[in-house]
Amino acid sequence: MEIIQAEHIMHNDPAHIRLEHDPKYAHGSAFINGVYCSIDEAAIPITDTGFIHADAAYDVVSASKGFIFRLEDHLARFEKACEKFLLNNPYSNSQTAEILTNLVKLAGTREAYIWWCVTRGQTPANRGDLGAYKNCFYAFVVPYAYIANDEVRSRGIDLMVSQKYIRIPPKAVDPTAKNFHWMDMKLSLVEAMQNGCDWSVLCDAEGYLTEAPGSNIFVIKDGTLFTPDSGCLEGITRKTTLELAEEIGMPTRVERVHVDQLREADEAFLTSTAGGIMPINSVDGKLLGGVAGPGEQVTQLHNLYWERRWAGWLGTPVDYREPATV
Numbered sequence: 001m002e003i004i005q006a007e008h009i010m011h012n013d014p015a016h017i018r019l020e021h022d023p024k025y026a027h028g029s030a031f032i033n034g035v036y037c038s039i040d041e042a043a044i045p046i047t048d049t050g051f052i053h054a055d056a057a058y059d060v061v062s063a064s065k066g067f068i069f070r071l072e073d074h075l076a077r078f079e080k081a082c083e084k085f086l087l088n089n090p091y092s093n094s095q096t097a098e099i100l101t102n103l104v105k106l107a108g109t110r111e112a113y114i115w116w117c118v119t120r121g122q123t124p125a126n127r128g129d130l131g132a133y134k135n136c137f138y139a140f141v142v143p144y145a146y147i148a149n150d151e152v153r154s155r156g157i158d159l160m161v162s163q164k165y166i167r168i169p170p171k172a173v174d175p176t177a178k179n180f181h182w183m184d185m186k187l188s189l190v191e192a193m194q195n196g197c198d199w200s201v202l203c204d205a206e207g208y209l210t211e212a213p214g215s216n217i218f219v220i221k222d223g224t225l226f227t228p229d230s231g232c233l234e235g236i237t238r239k240t241t242l243e244l245a246e247e248i249g250m251p252t253r254v255e256r257v258h259v260d261q262l263r264e265a266d267e268a269f270l271t272s273t274a275g276g277i278m279p280i281n282s283v284d285g286k287l288l289g290g291v292a293g294p295g296e297q298v299t300q301l302h303n304l305y306w307e308r309r310w311a312g313w314l315g316t317p318v319d320y321r322e323p324a325t326v
């Protein structure tokens, strides 16, 4: 079985290619302080605490073939993140869904990367009084982008386990609430690339796997699928992968996973809204399972993921014939 060339299909298949749109949305659409605009015009106030203090929660959902995938799950996760960070989304879930759908329509994207956040907003005179803040909502849509494109997914990601960094501990910033604290992930990525790798993964202080920049990690050993139960975002692609694995009869275990289990894995992969299921080729230069390229089990999961999505599974169809309600 070969890895489906999903990116090629998205860019070339008539059922996937971008629909006609106002040229001002060529690079994408945005929603800032209640106003729709092109992404080139979008700007946030420089003193917003979301920008200066990372005081925000956010989420990302994707559309493919005009279906927004698991929108309800993403909205529910976002709602919980706001609760955990004591933020208030000024819009209800159905209003949020409408804004995001409008942005997709304005950009004409059937393959879309859909991002939104709520920030604490401007600092009031009494900065400890949460009621004195006016929380702000921002969103944008751009054409879908992959962490690992067709070429990288077909050969598999060369992964580096970060030596210099660990993931921010859950007691410092709760990783189950999607947040702007990316410095550990960003710098580990630089470290990986300086060492000739494609991507990095971060452990906790005790050498257990947490997550990778923008993605969750999975390990396959003797036919069983393992993924960390803590120290990471509860990814929607992770949830989808666990469901698909159970469906094809692959036993799953969500528990602490030591980095040595990754090094000794038969197969491994990353999961993210930005790229789906992404096979790993090597870890710190060692080929997984002793063979180059994606293994059979990850290839099966990868292909099933895109086939299902393109059949509309758990997808909210966007009615592009109806104009955006802006």
Ligand SMILES: Cc1ncc(COP(=O)(O)O)c(C=O)c1O
Binding pocket: 060, 211, 212, 213, 214, 215, 216, 232, 233, 234, 235, 236, 237, 238, 271, 272, 273, 274
């Ligand atoms: C830190 C982190 N972990 C995991 C993920 C994967 O989550 P999902 O599958 O919901 O995109 C993301 C997504 O951006 C992320 O930022």
